[in-house]
Amino acid sequence: MTAKENRKKRIESSMRPGDTVLYSPLSNLSARNRLGRTWQLVFLSSTIIGILALTALLLNILDRSFGYVVLHAKVDPATFAVDGLPLEEQTKDQLVSLLETELSSGAFNKLNNEKSFEERSRAEVYALVIERLVKYEVEETWPLFESITNSGEIKAYAAQEYPGDKLTFISWLTADFISRPQSSEAVTAGIRTAILGSLWTILITILFAFPMGVGAAIYLEEYAADNWMNRVIRTNINNLAGVPSIIYGILGLAIFVRVLEKLTSGAVFGLVDPTTANGRTILSAGLTLGLLVLPVIIINAQEAIRAVPQSLRKASYGLGATRWQTVWSHVLPNALPGILTGTILAISRAIGETAPLVVVGASTAISMDPSSPFSKFTALPIQIYQWTARPQEEWRHLAAAAIVVLLALLLSLNAAAIFLRNRFARKY
Amino acid sequence: MTEINYVFETHGLNIFYGNFLAVADVNINIPRHKITAIIGPSGCGKSTLLRAFNRMNELVPDTHIHGEVLFEGQNLYEKSVDPVEVRYRIGMVFQKPNPFPKSIYENVAWAARIHGHKGNMDELVESSLRQAALWDEVKDILHSSGLAISGGQQQRLCIARAIAVKPEVILMDEPASALDPIATLKIEELMQELKQKYTIVIVTHNMQQAARVSDHTAMMMLNGGATRSGTVIEFDETNKIFTRPTDKRTEDYVTGRFG
Numbered sequence: 146m147t148a149k150e151n152r153k154k155r156i157e158s159s160m161r162p163g164d165t166v167l168y169s170p171l172s173n174l175s176a177r178n179r180l181g182r183t184w185q186l187v188f189l190s191s192t193i194i195g196i197l198a199l200t201a202l203l204l205n206i207l208d209r210s211f212g213y214v215v216l217h218a219k220v221d222p223a224t225f226a227v228d229g230l231p232l233e234e235q236t237k238d239q240l241v242s243l244l245e246t247e248l249s250s251g252a253f254n255k256l257n258n259e260k261s262f263e264e265r266s267r268a269e270v271y272a273l274v275i276e277r278l279v280k281y282e283v284e285e286t287w288p289l290f291e292s293i294t295n296s297g298e299i300k301a302y303a304a305q306e307y308p309g310d311k312l313t314f315i316s317w318l319t320a321d322f323i324s325r326p327q328s329s330e331a332v333t334a335g336i337r338t339a340i341l342g343s344l345w346t347i348l349i350t351i352l353f354a355f356p357m358g359v360g361a362a363i364y365l366e367e368y369a370a371d372n373w374m375n376r377v378i379r380t381n382i383n384n385l386a387g388v389p390s391i392i393y394g395i396l397g398l399a400i401f402v403r404v405l406e407k408l409t410s411g412a413v414f415g416l417v418d419p420t421t422a423n424g425r426t427i428l429s430a431g432l433t434l435g436l437l438v439l440p441v442i443i444i445n446a447q448e449a450i451r452a453v454p455q456s457l458r459k460a461s462y463g464l465g466a467t468r469w470q471t472v473w474s475h476v477l478p479n480a481l482p483g484i485l486t487g488t489i490l491a492i493s494r495a496i497g498e499t500a501p502l503v504v505v506g507a508s509t510a511i512s513m514d515p516s517s518p519f520s521k522f523t524a525l526p527i528q529i530y531q532w533t534a535r536p537q538e539e540w541r542h543l544a545a546a547a548i549v550v551l552l553a554l555l556l557s558l559n560a561a562a563i564f565l566r567n568r569f570a571r572k573y
Numbered sequence: 574m575t576e577i578n579y580v581f582e583t584h585g586l587n588i589f590y591g592n593f594l595a596v597a598d599v600n601i602n603i604p605r606h607k608i609t610a611i612i613g614p615s616g617c618g619k620s621t622l623l624r625a626f627n628r629m630n631e632l633v634p635d636t637h638i639h640g641e642v643l644f645e646g647q648n649l650y651e652k653s654v655d656p657v658e659v660r661y662r663i664g665m666v667f668q669k670p671n672p673f674p675k676s677i678y679e680n681v682a683w684a685a686r687i688h689g690h691k692g693n694m695d696e697l698v699e700s701s702l703r704q705a706a707l708w709d710e711v712k713d714i715l716h717s718s719g720l721a722i723s724g725g726q727q728q729r730l731c732i733a734r735a736i737a738v739k740p741e742v743i744l745m746d747e748p749a750s751a752l753d754p755i756a757t758l759k760i761e762e763l764m765q766e767l768k769q770k771y772t773i774v775i776v777t778h779n780m781q782q783a784a785r786v787s788d789h790t791a792m793m794m795l796n797g798g799a800t801r802s803g804t805v806i807e808f809d810e811t812n813k814i815f816t817r818p819t820d821k822r823t824e825d826y827v828t829g830r831f832g
């Protein structure tokens with residue numbers, strides 16, 4: 146049999162019943178189609194692997210964000226019963242007077258000054274009583290899926306091991322968790338300080354890196370001559386984008402924390418006592434992250450600027466526009482959606498960065514909200530990192546809840562940026 | 574006072590891309606308020622020569638020229654001359670219509686605005702569009718996109734935009750090559766109108782077009798040397814170029830016996 150006939154046979158055998166194929170005896174179409182299908186499968190499977198990994202991550206986080214806990218009361222709530230009336234059923238006034246008698250007068254007045262008891266609802270006062278007087282502690286925790294599938298056994302186990310303690314199903318992620326400052330008790334710990342720290346830091350990062358990055362990209366693309374020096378600069382910006390983030394942390398420590406301490410601590414502006422000035426501030430962190438994302442922003446902005454058709458520039462110059470008029474009226478508006486996309490990616494990366502912040506001196510034991518760029522700070526990823534490193538199980542549940550918050554923060558920042566991008570996207 | 578009859582004079586003009594001499598030794602005078610056509614085979618340097626008249630070549634990296642281009646007696650390539658000013662006075666229309674991705678109105682208005690136009694913008698937009706024979710077609714859609722009209726309309730929009738700047742010369746590089754015969758005819762009629770006020774230099778591949786619209790014609794051709802540089806082999810009144818050319822190569826080209 147000749148090769149030709151062989152091939153013909155193969156084509157016919159690959160046909161399904163009812164197929165009419167127009168083929169030449171020399172056609173290698175079926176082989177080409179087979180190759181195409183093989184690659185399609187490869188691409189499909191890589192997509193599936195990606196989706197599976199992402200799902201596993203999300204499930205893991207959700208698993209830890211909810212579940213049963215055994216809570217042990219330091220002071221038995223029953224001791225606060227009045228005339229046999231348990232805490233849950235007492236009126237707001239009864240609860241307030243309970244607080245007044247049990248707390249020191251200083252502590253009571255401090256609470257009253259934060260928000261007067263008249264303004265507080267019964268639920269709020271009840272929460273205070275639980276937090277300040279009953280003082281629950283976590284004894285043991287279970288993740289979500291085990292709590293669902295194994296609840297009978299868990300209940301029996303808890304009743305036997307922790308008699309008198311309370312077994313409840315809780316969500317580690319609550320409104321209180323988001324709005325409370327850091328605390329040494331898992332039950333009362335919150336991440337407000339960390340969220341505010343992250344937001345402040347990212348704000349500084351954007352304010353620093355966006356104008357700098359876009360400016361540099363404009364210069365490199367529209368102004369810089371194509372000589373060896375500029376080529377070296379361009380190549381090295383690409384290299385900088387690949388430098389590990391911890392190196393930026395070390396750089397930030399050297400420059401912003403040490404050399405520019407007077408500036409980053411706020412001493413220059415007379416905001417702190419120069420003798421105790423400390424450069425480990427939000428400003429240093431924001432600038433360090435700014436340096437980190439700067440190359441990525443520059444590269445993406447360059448890409449976007451380069452994608453603006455040359456014919457637009459020619460049209461503009463042909464009308465006698467200056468370089469600046471051309472850049473401002475045509476290049477930038479047309480490149481802006483692309484620039485914003487690149488910036489979104491870069492900022493997303495910065496929000497989750499941990500290593501450089503550790504080096505620059507993020508603290509975790511901070512319960513004071515940051516109030517200016519010169520505040521000491523902590524940030525969400527730092528808080529998460531620190532919690533996951535603790536031995537007790539409950540902190541890992543809190544870390545999972547904080548991760549959910551971090552992801553939500555990331556998504557909402559991205560959504561805001563995409564909204565902006567679509568508003569600026571070309572209207573014509 | 575005697576008027577200078579020539580808008581442009583070139584003296585020993587050589588144009589280089591890097592080391593490559595693309596256009597060699599051009600000496601022509603472009604007369605005022607006339608249409609001058611540049612014709613010749615592909616790759617002989619027509620666009621390159623045209624761009625030398627308003628320094629658009631400088632947008633291509635690594636180009637330089639020897640010789641001089643006098644505009645109203647002033648060498649355009651003198652150090653003291655700002656190319657922005659040159660392009661302001663000498664407008665350009667490109668082969669492919671390239672309106673800005675803005676509204677039709679903005680396309681025209683932006684051009685005027687960057688030069689600090691103070692008067693009534695609506696009037697200027699209208700008169701520019703009228704001069705470009707486009708007003709009647711777009712007067713109701715002034716605020717829709719300049720890209721959402723036909724190719725021929727886009728090209729006339731580009732001409733309107735060039736006029737709005739009030740240049741003295743309009744350079745056109747194959748302005749009708751992407752257009753159908755009717756749109757082409759419109760542009761050609763338009764050029765006859767425009768030449769009352771402006772000097773026009775047009776590059777074209779279309780012999781009939783050159784014969785129909787132009788008063789003078791520059792015939793370009795590769796000079797046949799080892800460098801494969803283009804040069805102007807004959808420059809005269811269009812009439813003469815097409816009926817009694819002195820150069821044999823011109824005769825072959827215009828009668829279609831070239832190559």
Ligand SMILES: Nc1ncnc2c1ncn2[C@@H]1O[C@H](COP(=O)(O)OP(=O)(O)OP(=O)(O)O)[C@@H](O)[C@H]1O
Nearest residue numbers: 590593595614615616617618619620621622633803
């Ligand atoms: N940017 C450039 N860099 C290098 N060489 C160029 C460049 N532009 C044009 N050339 C060369 O210069 C010569 C003349 O080009 P030009 O575009 O002026 O020809 P043309 O006569 O306009 O051709 P066409 O009729 O096809 O448009 C050609 O050999 C071309 O390869």
Ligand SMILES: [Mg+2]
Nearest residue numbers: 619620621746
């Ligand atoms: Mg050309």
